[in-house]
Amino acid sequence: MNANYVMVLVIAMAATGVLMVHGAEGAEYVVGDDLGWTIPPHGAADFESWASYHSLTVDDILVFKFAAGEQDLAFVSKEDFLTCNTANPFHVFDNQTTFKFLSKVRFFCTSTFAGNCFKGQKVVVDMGPAVDSTGDISPSPSPSSAEAS
Numbered sequence: 599m600n601a602n603y604v605m606v607l608v609i610a611m612a613a614t615g616v617l618m619v620h621g622a623e624g625a626e627y628v629v630g631d632d633l634g635w636t637i638p639p640h641g642a643a644d645f646e647s648w649a650s651y652h653s654l655t656v657d658d659i660l661v662f663k664f665a666a667g668e669q670d671l672a673f674v675s676k677e678d679f680l681t682c683n684t685a686n687p688f689h690v691f692d693n694q695t696t697f698k699f700l701s702k703v704r705f706f707c708t709s710t711f712a713g714n715c716f717k718g719q720k721v722v723v724d725m726g727p728a729v730d731s732t733g734d735i736s737p738s739p740s741p742s743s744a745e746a747s
């Protein structure tokens with residue numbers, strides 16, 4: 599991954615209110631806990647219940663755990679999330695990725711692997727109130743160095 603690409607990605611991620619980070623600080627959550635980021639045994643309900651019993655706040659660290667080649671992680675629009683359309687993701691990560699929330703946002707995650715979304719590999723990460731109708735978010739400054747892993 600070349601440096602220019604990383605910068606573009608970091609800027610894009612900051613615009614969505616999250617930042618990729620190295621190392622842990624603050625509360626760290628693994629999406630799906632022991633399950634990790636995979637097709638859940640009980641379908642989407644598994645990630646829904648994970649999301650419902652963790653209340654995430656700004657500065658928390660979120661880890662999507664998976665092996666490169668076995669899964670991927672895609673950020674998609676709400677509409678695409680609901681219909682499992684993975685043709686136009688905002689971003690796709692090929693390897694496990696750690697994010698830090700910079701502001702209260704809601705984002706929609708799934709996998710572009712064929713059928714995985716329909717099998718329940720999808721989660722809404724909700725950082726508090728829904729983004730307002732303008733979609734306006736103001737990422738707070740962070741001392742963390744932004745870098746793709």
Ligand SMILES: *[C@@H]1O[C@H](CO)[C@@H](O)[C@H](O)[C@H]1NC(C)=O
Pocket residue numbers: 666693694747
């Ligand atoms: C994926 O990430 C892990 C952990 O950071 C790393 O050990 C591995 O080399 C990465 N794999 C690829 C294909 O980049």
